[in-house]
Amino acid sequence: MNNSRFIILHNALMVTMDDELRVFRNGGIVIENDRIIAIGQSLDIVTEFSSNSHDVIDLHGQFILPGLINTHVHTSQQLARGIADDVDLLTWLHHRIWPYESNMTEHDSYISTLLCGIELIHSGVTCFAEAGGQHVSGMARAVELLGLRACLTESIMDSGNGLPSSWGIRTADECILFQKELHKKHNNTADGRIRIWLGIRQIMNSTDRLLFETRDTAKELKTGIHMHVAEIPFENQLVMQTREVEHGTVTYLEKIKFLTSNLLAAHSVWVNENEIGYLSNSGVKVSHCPAAAMRMLGFAPIKEMLDANVCVSLGTDGAPSNNRMSIVDEMYLASLINKGREVYSNGTTDPTALPAETILKMATINGAKAVLWENDIGSLEVGKKADLIVINPSSWSMVPIHDCISSLVYCLRSENIESVMCNGRWIMKNQKVMNVDEAKIISMAKQASGELLKRAGIQIPNRMNLI
Numbered sequence: 001m002n003n004s005r006f007i008i009l010h011n012a013l014m015v016t017m018d019d020e021l022r023v024f025r026n027g028g029i030v031i032e033n034d035r036i037i038a039i040g041q042s043l044d045i046v047t048e049f050s051s052n053s054h055d056v057i058d059l060h061g062q063f064i065l066p067g068l069i070n071t072h073v074h075t076s077q078q079l080a081r082g083i084a085d086d087v088d089l090l091t092w093l094h095h096r097i098w099p100y101e102s103n104m105t106e107h108d109s110y111i112s113t114l115l116c117g118i119e120l121i122h123s124g125v126t127c128f129a130e131a132g133g134q135h136v137s138g139m140a141r142a143v144e145l146l147g148l149r150a151c152l153t154e155s156i157m158d159s160g161n162g163l164p165s166s167w168g169i170r171t172a173d174e175c176i177l178f179q180k181e182l183h184k185k186h187n188n189t190a191d192g193r194i195r196i197w198l199g200i201r202q203i204m205n206s207t208d209r210l211l212f213e214t215r216d217t218a219k220e221l222k223t224g225i226h227m228h229v230a231e232i233p234f235e236n237q238l239v240m241q242t243r244e245v246e247h248g249t250v251t252y253l254e255k256i257k258f259l260t261s262n263l264l265a266a267h268s269v270w271v272n273e274n275e276i277g278y279l280s281n282s283g284v285k286v287s288h289c290p291a292a293a294m295r296m297l298g299f300a301p302i303k304e305m306l307d308a309n310v311c312v313s314l315g316t317d318g319a320p321s322n323n324r325m326s327i328v329d330e331m332y333l334a335s336l337i338n339k340g341r342e343v344y345s346n347g348t349t350d351p352t353a354l355p356a357e358t359i360l361k362m363a364t365i366n367g368a369k370a371v372l373w374e375n376d377i378g379s380l381e382v383g384k385k386a387d388l389i390v391i392n393p394s395s396w397s398m399v400p401i402h403d404c405i406s407s408l409v410y411c412l413r414s415e416n417i418e419s420v421m422c423n424g425r426w427i428m429k430n431q432k433v434m435n436v437d438e439a440k441i442i443s444m445a446k447q448a449s450g451e452l453l454k455r456a457g458i459q460i461p462n463r464m465n466l467i
């Protein structure tokens with residue numbers, strides 16, 4: 001026998017999310033090091049492999065799923081949770097978020113990502129796409145330690161529209177050079193769990209030169225681009241005025257050949273029918289963030305995008321836009337919001353819109369396509385990486401279960417997620433995050449957040465009669 005590590009998980013209901021959408025009532029899976037080497041009926045798996053195995057785990061009554069994928073999360077904003085609730089968009093951005101981000105240190109980003117990562121793991125996430133934040137090097141240290149898989153992206157802007165004057169803004173060329181260095185230093189590190197992507201924060205803070213260079217550099221480095229796209233009507237209006245196109249950001253990006261299959265377009269709320277066609281034809285991936293959209297952006301035409309074969313996945317966005325970094329909550333919201341959007345002429349909504357199996361695809365295999373990692377993750381299949389979660393459904397929130405797929409979308413809570421494996425290693429077991437001391441991180445986060453807000457001069461007004 002060589003030094004391989006074998007783990008067998010068996011006697012579980014196993015949702016594979018493979019091409020045939022197989023669900024084993026009583027399934028088993030064999031993991032050798034970081035890969036899945038067998039999958040099938042529990043009895044067959046145990047008979048064939050148990051003599052090889054170092055670790056045979058009976059998961060009676062539990063579920064196994066592929067690890068969930070959060071395709072839009074601002075890890076460096078975790079320390080800003082609660083700093084901009086119930087305020088208008090301009091206050092949110094100019095008086096809270098920009099001062100917060102422009103005062104962050106690398107250490108803040110490290111602590112923020114650790115705190116965010118703990119919440120991601122508890123919600124069953126094994127892989128996430130950073131939306132573009134501060135200090136990728138701090139994020140990378142945290143991701144390596146936590147054991148997660150991630151596509152990390154720096155927040156990139158080369159135009160100071162609305163930004164604090166104290167924030168030194170790089171030129172387009174400097175932005176590209178900086179990201180190339182990040183790529184060289186961090187891409188494919190942490191046993192291949194970290195990839196470095198290029199970022200465009202949003203079109204209103206980008207020159208054309210930055211857009212062109214980003215497009216070409218992504219091709220050269222064979223990596224992805226993460227960008228906030230068509231978030232608010234004002235963005236589209238500004239693009240129409242300044243860049244002379246008939247409709248908004250997506251139309252402009254189509255015109256300059258920026259729309260490609262390696263673009264992850266976050267939100268994409270304000271897109272028309274033609275633009276949905278452009279997204280579909282070019283293979284652009286969309287990250288739908290239901291909670292953040294409801295808070296300040298609007299209803300995205302998700303059903304229309306899915307009907308047009310656009311690959312739509314799910315994201316939480318950042319803590320100041322959502323507060324909850326739980327992809328489990330986003331699954332529930334995505335289904336409800338998009339049913340609620342389909343209003344019939346008699347005023348009732350469409351309960352058949354975005355059914356549970358569609359939502360599960362968005363959180364798994366579509367997520368894997370969005371982060372350009374679909375050959376390795378997103379479903380439980382032989383040869384793929386062992387990224388999976390174990391769910392204990394025997395709680396007041398889920399019992400009784402008559403339809404396991406609908407239960408996973410409409411009843412599941414983060415609290416039902418029992419264990420999480422990434423790259424063949426347990427990163428949470430029996431609800432204990434394995435690689436960091438949660439209590440210590442929480443205490444460090446409280447301190448770092450307080451100091452950062454003070455440094456940034458951000459004051460949160462009291463509510464009600466706080467005495």
Ligand SMILES: [Zn+2]
Nearest residue numbers: 131266317318
């Ligand atoms: Zn975002």
